[in-house]
Amino acid sequence: MVGNRIFLITGSPKTGKTTLAVSASQFAPDTLPAKPGVDCDDTLVIQLDSDGTLGAADAGLFPKVLDLSGAGGYENIDKELAKAIPMIREAVTKGEIRNVCIDLTVLDREIRLYAAGDRGGAKSSLGNADVTLSGDVNWNLVSARGLTLMRAFKTLPCTVIGMAHLRRTDNNYFLKDGEKKAVEKVNDIRGIAGDKAQFTADLSKGVYDPWVHACSGIFVTEVRQVQVGSGLKPKIEKQYVTHTGATPEFEAGARRSSVLQGMETRSLNAILRDMYNFQTK
Ligand SMILES: Nc1ncnc2c1ncn2[C@@H]1O[C@H](COP(=O)(O)OP(=O)(O)O)[C@@H](O)[C@H]1O
Ligand SMILES: [Mg+2]
Secondary structure (H helix, E strand, C coil): CCCCCEEEECCCCCCHHHHHHHCCCCCCECCCCCCCCCEEEEEEEECCCCCCCCHHHHHHEEEEEEECCCCCCCCHHHHHHHHHHHHHHHHHHHHCEEEEEEEHHHHHHHHHHHHHHHHHHCCCCCCHHHHCCCCCCCCHHHHHHHHHHHHHHCCCEEEEEEEEEEEEEECCCCHHHHHHHHHHHHHHCEEHHHCCCCCCECHHHHHHHHHHCCEEEEEEEEEEEECCCCCCCCCCEEEEEEEEECCCCCCCCHHHHHCCCCCCCCCHHHHHHHHHHHCCC
8 A cells, every 4th residue: 555655757748757647546557558448546637737638548547637727827726726635635535536646847837927926917827938937936935835735735645646847957958048047046946866967857946845855756757769670670669668766867766776677667556566565575
């Protein structure tokens, strides 16, 4: 039983973060994709993007979904979450839900927009990403909101899984000039592997830090191209891998590196089963 634990899943966009999170379900098969597809009724995704769970569905995993993608701004998301958390707690207590997954990157962006609006009147709405790193953000407010949210999730007596995008630290090529400067200035994002990290969670410090400190483990997802077969025209397939231990590129939390392979292609349910069976022996 994994129970009341927090995990963080990070990875570049489309590397299978949501799919891995949903695969914490006891109904998920050990290897993905699930064929045929399975309902993962013990797992809830709090969806902040309208297509948040489509990828998991492609991989055959159908979780319960609380859709807040239309909430329109952080204040409304916050209100909806305040209403939802007691409901989720009840479902957890009844044994109906065992895993709750939330996209921290969108949440973080909404909090930043909200904090920017608080300072300078910038509008808080999904998609208005220009103000998120403008520098004119009330970082204390971001921290406070981040911490409050983490505490709300932390009290749920189930497994809580936060998902966050990664971005490269050494080459923020997709940031605008002003944003780049703001990132350097406020140092609001921190590398997964400290100073030498190539990748950093795309989250404000106030949102990232409480999750990192509270979580039992960080998993990093990656998609690789693997060659299947030989000859001059070998078949190239995608392989979805989860880093479970530190590598020069990824620091995925050393707590389990002695238990698991360091890199897995299995469902989170299978990974967690190994981790915790090992620890309770
Ligand atoms: N282990 C896996 N096996 C096969 N397909 C996968 C696996 N993990 C993810 N995918 C596919 O990769 C795509 C992105 O997955 P998703 O979980 O939405 O990524 P992210 O949340 O990181 O953006 C989806 O089409 C999904 O079906
Ligand atoms: Mg996702």
